[in-house]
Every structure is written in C-alpha cells, then in structure tokens.
Amino acid sequence: MHIVVCIKQVPDSAQIRVHPVTNTIMRQGVPTIINPYDLFALEEALRVRDRFGGKVTVLTMGPPMAEDSLRKALGYGVDAAVLLTDRAFAGSDTLATSFALATAIEKLHQEDPVHIVFTGKQTIDGDTAQVGPGIAQRLKLQQLTYVSAIRDVDSAGKSITVERRAEGGTQVLKTTLPCLITMLEGTNTLRRGSMDDVFRAVRSEVRTWSARDAGVEDITKCGLRGSPTVVKKVFAPQPRMEKAQQIDALGKSPAEIADETINMLFTASNQLGDDILKLTEAI
C-alpha cells in the first residue's frame, strides 16, 4: 500500500511576536515547525503502514527551507519525501495549493499507485481546512474529513472503514480506496523516531520538484494567478469606542472590589439578577 502524507511548514505560533508600535507580525527569526495538526496525520499513516504493509511518502509545498520539515518526518520513519518548490507557487490560495499538491500526488500515483492520502485537519497559519477536500475533489478520491479512528483497511487494499466526527455524533463510514483522510487532532501520539531513522533522515534523498517536474502543464493554475481569492487589505481591529470602565481597585480588599463589581454589573443590566436566579434554579 502506498500512503501519501501532506505536511505544511508553518511559523511556530508560540514564538510569534507582534511589533508593539506598528502592530504587524514580526516573522524574522521565527522558527518553523511542522504544522502541529499534521503530526496526527503522519502518525496515523505510519500506523496504517505498520499494520497493513506498504510505504509512506511525505509531500510538502513550500520554500526550499521546507526541506527541514521533510527531514524531520523522515526521522519518524517515513520512507520517502518530496519537496514541491517553485516561485510559480508563491501566493497560492487553497484552490491553487490543492491544484499543485494534487498534481504532484498524481505523479507519485503513476510511479507507485497511491491508496490513501492523509492531511491534517487544518493548519495553524492559514487555518482554512480547505486543502484536504480540495485535493480529494481534484483527484476524485473519497473524502473522509475529521477522522478520529481507522477501524479497518481491507488487506487487498480495496476498502477502508473509519470513524468520523460529525455534528452531534460519530459516523462510521465504509468506502473504497483510494481515499483522502483529514485526521482529527488528539487521536494518536506521535512515536519517537528510532536511532536508525534519525540517522537515515540526515542522509536520505529529498526529491525536489519544480512545477514542471511535478507534471504541471498549465502554470496559470498555480500561485497568485491560479488563486481566485484576493487579499485586499490587512488592518488592525477597531478598538471599542470607549475603553473598559475600570473598577477602582487601589487600596481595596478583594471583597470590596467584588462588591463594587457586582453593583456595577447589576446597574448596567437590571435583568442580570433575574437571569442568574433562573439559571441557578435548575441546579
């Protein structure tokens, strides 16, 4: 079985700082990480491989430095890695991103038929959750989003049964391969790479594909040109007209502050007391 995992390199949000004066994001020097949601996809792919046999290929689209993320993935025991990098991809929205990734997956499929494509639920930067469904539709793969568990994969590689988080419950779905799975977070724990894998990660080949190498014929479907969405402005949110009314805390005990606060809330809303009484009635 051939399994492809899509991972995205993202800035580590915990390290992002905002410029105190201009209010803009200071990206310089911010370390990058594998999108945390993608680690659940990665681990699940490795588990499926370990249970049912086959190989796992990781794929990322990004700048040349995204190779770091692929090497990290190799360190967890992934079998092969492909970096899709080309200036033509710059400025891609989700439609253009899914086009590029789908084209590359199609090429991998021709080399060695692909049975399952894994993506994370969403990223921490773009945060749209649109790329997984995009790839599925482009490649006509069965689309299984928000998967919380894989129950079974038919050994002949023909069908799969999964649990999917739906509104108000869990769907148990059975479908045929090939399929695309977006993996829910918190569903597994990433393994530690073996020493062998960690060493291998440094030496392994990362295949680097340009748009042409990946098999892109129509370059206008890539990057900014292939993106129907246009970001027109970026701005700081309006502060509220008046700043918060401060409760004067200076030299007062917490009990005094609490009393004053309640007075103020009850003055602002004469309904609040009744609301609380109603809410606490049932208890």
Added chain:
Amino acid sequence: MTEKKAAPAAPTRASAKKELPEHFKDYKHVWVFIELERDEVHSVSWELLGEGRKLADTLKVDLCAVVMGPPGEGLEKAVRESWGYGADVTYVVADPILADYRTQSYTEGLETLINTHKPEIILLGATTLGRDLAGSLATTLKTGLTADCTGLEIDDGSLAATRPTFGGTLLCTIYTLNFRPQMATVRPRVMAMPDFTEGRSGKRIDFPLNIKENDIITKVLEFIPDTTSDKVNLAYADIVVAGGMGLGSAANFQHVMDLARVLGADYGGSRPTVQKGWIPAERQIGQTGKTIRPKLYIAAGISGAIQHRVGVEGADMILAINSDPNAPIFEFAHYGIVGDATQILPALTKAFEQRLSKMRKAG
C-alpha cells in the same frame, strides 16, 4: 485519479482584473445553505440568513435558502422556518439518499443546483459538515472560498469577507473578484440570530437530486450520537466564565469553575489553557474554539489576543480581570478590574453567593 475539466479560462492575474468575465454576469442572488441533520437545523444557518438578508438588501437581490435532506416533516419545517428567518426563495432538494450527510451526494446535489440557478454569493456554516461541503464544492466549482469569516459586507458589488490573520492582532479582507459564486463560511454564533417572523412565507422551488444510492461510494454503517454528558453547550450559554494563562496553574482553574457554578454559567478558557491540559478542548473559546454570545462574559487572566477576541465579541457585557492595566482585553471589555484573578475570582464567588441568597429570600 484524474483532474476534472477546469472552468472557463482564468484571467491572467486575479487581483489585477476588475471586470467580471461575461459568463459570470448572470450570477445573481445571495444563497444560504441550510444545514439540516436528523431533522434539526443547525442554528448557524439562521444566523447566516440574518447576515445574508443584509447583503441581499444592499445588492437589491433575493435572499435564497437551500434546504437539502430526506423528505418529511423535518424538511418541511426547515423550509417554513427559512421563510420566517428571512428567505425570499427556498430551493428544496428532497431525497431519501440525503438522510445522512455524505460529501459526494451533497456536493453533487448542490453543485447542480448552483450551475442551474447561478447564485453570486453562497454562505455556509463553518461546522464539520459545512467545512467539508464548502471545501469540496469550491474545488469542483473552481471558485474562491473564504474560511471562518467574522465580517461580511458588500464593497463595490463584491463580497468583502473579513477574517483574522495569523499571529495575533490583525484582520484581513478577502475578495473573489473574477469568479462566481463567491463563497464564505462563518462559524456558529459569530453572527447574531435574526428575528423570526411568524407566518412569513416565500417562494418554494423543488429541485431533483439525480443520484442513485448505487452511485454513492461511501456508505454510512452507523451513527453513534454523542451522549449528553459529552456535550458542552458553551456556545449557547447565557453566562460564561473563562480563564487564561494568568491563572498560573490547573489547580487555580477551580476558581473559574466555582464562580461559574454560582452563576449558573458555563466555563471555558483560552487556547493555551487547553494546550496545557488544564481544561478539555471542547471548552476552548476563540477562533479555533467556540464562539460565544452570552449576556455576560467574565474573562480572568486572559490577555485578549485577536483569536480570542473574535470568539467573544458578541457578548452583551464583558468583564475582564487582569493584573496588567495595559492588557489588550481592556480595549474591548466593558468593565475591567486590574488585579490578581486568583484573589478576585473567589471574592466574586463569595459576594455573588451572598447577594443571590438575599435575592432568593426576598423572592
């Protein structure tokens, strides 16, 4: 695995071109996808009708609802309610195949309807269902989709969809200038619930689903409903008390829960408190957690990052407790206490308890 035939040739550079291509000019009206599952409409659909009404009025076009599902009273009720919440026209796709949500049946059904009736804007809820459907539909339609919008407006005839950006403090506005329909998803509770007009009626247009069960590859073997105890009803709570990293420890979260209990409130927290394992993921408030619209929101030890702010701005009253007088939360809170949350919270709990017991005695 083959790429489907693409839509008509794309313009060379989306942002540069102003004029809408000829074949998109007859795309008209604002549509809202009504999310009907097991006879229940997700309230985000009504919230979107409220927002869609404003867009349609600005554009001077119709507001249309799309109701898809198995034939029956649940569907009929949804159709009637869609009119009560403001739809002028309701498209109805009724077919037993639609009893369970599946990507293929819903995408194909909605895609055919869109290609036939050509809306200029489609709004969907950013729920698990809505995100699955919107993502697949935008790809088959080869159009732009803006995720998790917090503001929708009409700007020079186009949909201007605003959403938070990465990193903490900024918003961005995204357009789909040269493609139709323009698509956007909005999370539950981000928009206010519109008024319901009893007896308001609209036009109904039935539309067939030309798919047979045999054509659908994915089968639903079972649906396991969540038990009520797993359900966190934070999004619909009237009062919410939440804590952030300023509480300092998981143990201190007890102060938040205590106050919540006394107020009959639900409780939640900022994202890092979830990441630290102080509270379960369902209780995260903000852009990637729950959006809330309570009458009163009390935030203790939360700095007020944009991703948190967008999740709570719909609250009628916000009380913030923070030891830093310059914390950004004071820029959108209505009332602020500068102080140590671990002292103020227990004091508030006690003071509320006394006050409420007095009120109860007074009847």
